[in-house]
Amino acid sequence: MITKKLLEKEVYAIAVPPTTLIYAPLTRYFILYEGTASLADVESEWLQEATDLKNIPQFVRNKGFALDHKKIRLRLNITTGCNLLCGYCSVNAGGVGEKMPEDVAAFAIKSFSRLAKSQKTEEIELSFSGGEPTLRISFIEKMIGLAKKELSNSAIKLSSRLITNGIFSATEFSRIMGLLREVQISWDGPADKTPRYSHNEELAEKAWDNIAFLLSQNIPVSVLTVVSSDNYLHLNEIIGSLYALGIRKFFLAPEDEVGRSYRRGEIDYKKLGDIYFNLWKFYRKKNIEINLAGTDIHSLSPFPCAVSAPNYSIAPNGTISACTITFNDQSKFANSFMIGSVKTGELCLNTKAINRMKGLHVLNMKGCRNCFAKWHCKGGCMYAKRNNQLGTLPLEHCEMIKTVVKKKLLETVSEE
DSSP: OOOHHHHHHOOEEEEETTEEEEEETTTTEEEEEESOOOGGGSOHHHHHHHTOGGGSOHHIIIIITSOOTTEEEEEEEOBSOBSOOOTTOTTOOOBSOOBOOHHHHHHHHHHHHHHHHHTTOSEEEEEEESSOGGGGHHHHHHHHHHHHHHTTTSSOEEEEEEEEOSOSOHHHHTTTGGGOSEEEEEOOOSGGGOGGGTTOHHHHHHHHHHHHHHHHTTOOEEEEEEEOTTTGGGHHHHHHHHHHHTOOEEEEEEGGGSSOOSSTTOSOHHHHHHHHHHHHHHHHTTTOEEEETTOOTTOOOSOOSGGGSOEEEEOTTSEEESOSSOOSTTSTTGGGGEEEESOSSSOEEOHHHHHHHHTOSGGGSTTTTTOTTHHHHTTOOHHHHHTSTTSSOOHHHHHHHHHHHHHHHHHHHHHO
């Protein structure tokens, strides 16, 4: 619950030489002082107005401080097999892998459809991931058909998404195109700018051609770029080429935000922050969404991700995780996020574990509580925090986020 006491603490004097930004993040109030200033320099009337409950944006009231019970996020990780072998893959996907049996997927869809109806849910977001889910096109087609059937006599909306590396047969993919609301493709750059393709130009060209194919079919496509020491100095080139192709929605996630990484610490985060901010500043004039994880100033929430919602991410063996990155026992720290199973002919949800997930937010995170950027950063990726010996993101990463958020806020101030 939002309280007056909490809001009174949420005002910050942020030094951005040669100025000081006075910022109340929860209400989006800010003023810019020339030179050095503190909260003692601010008129009490402004502080009272800035922290008034009535000024909290509606989207914060609706989503920022309350778990979203209007949507069930059901993610079927239908295989750990993959046609690539990326070094930072959190589930060690590759080769043939483990396949989700048809009865497990069908039971999950039926169970969560019943749950949605009993909870008066408005939408089920059904996502297919892996490994590489397009290795099982027929499976996807059949499961979407089943989900439509299960919800046919209800007012519940079904939206289907696919997360893919882009290495698939366009002919086969055509069978499910009309069934998908969105496709997210991972593209880290051409073969010589990323280890994703092991410098195999044919694979890189295949993924590129498939992005172009989906755009030509008017399929909504977003691109996730994993930022590594190999490609961060080439982000201008990578984003520019994707923009020229027709992509209008970008997500950038540093390696230490996506799970396993062999080259952690090699990114110059200060330089990455400068590169990203200039990209953001340039493309926002074109109304293009390009977000680096943790720096989105237009998003306010104490919750880091869908973990707290919770998200139901189902592994091939039927275990359910609240985390989309670590969903089975092939993932490090997987047990930290396990909330149930669909393996025994019934849906088993661990209420205690789900409630623990709901407690994962910035107000309970040491090191985040007094940070002005916490409502935008949201504390960072929970899996990355489990995967780091310090229990948090690298200090250089945190400093980059705070610097970028400051610069974005100043840019917003100058416009308004």
